[in-house]
Amino acid sequence: MLLALSFTGALVGLCTFVAIGLFHPIVIKTEYYFGTRPWWVFLLAGVVCIGAACVVGNLFASTMLGVVGFSCFWSIHELFEQKKRVERGWFPRNPKRA
Numbered sequence: 001m002l003l004a005l006s007f008t009g010a011l012v013g014l015c016t017f018v019a020i021g022l023f024h025p026i027v028i029k030t031e032y033y034f035g036t037r038p039w040w041v042f043l044l045a046g047v048v049c050i051g052a053a054c055v056v057g058n059l060f061a062s063t064m065l066g067v068v069g070f071s072c073f074w075s076i077h078e079l080f081e082q083k084k085r086v087e088r089g090w091f092p093r094n095p096k097r098a
Helices: 008-034 039-055 059-087
Strands: none
Touching (some): 008 059
């Protein structure tokens, strides 16, 4: 008798790990080049992803849209935290940005 294995949970975990890993440098680069001004882009992307997660029929796709959407929301917080890290000298300040 063969055991039926479901790798969906592991795949969701892996994709969540990758999404969080991708948002980290995106937040750093956004703050470096633009400051905190584009926070609304993360808000808009998050709302769109969460809205799409509510209407997509595929459970895996809906889950991943939810993960990306809430990662966008969390990135707003991290963008302002990154500004503080730059002010403390933990990350380089962009000399070309006023």
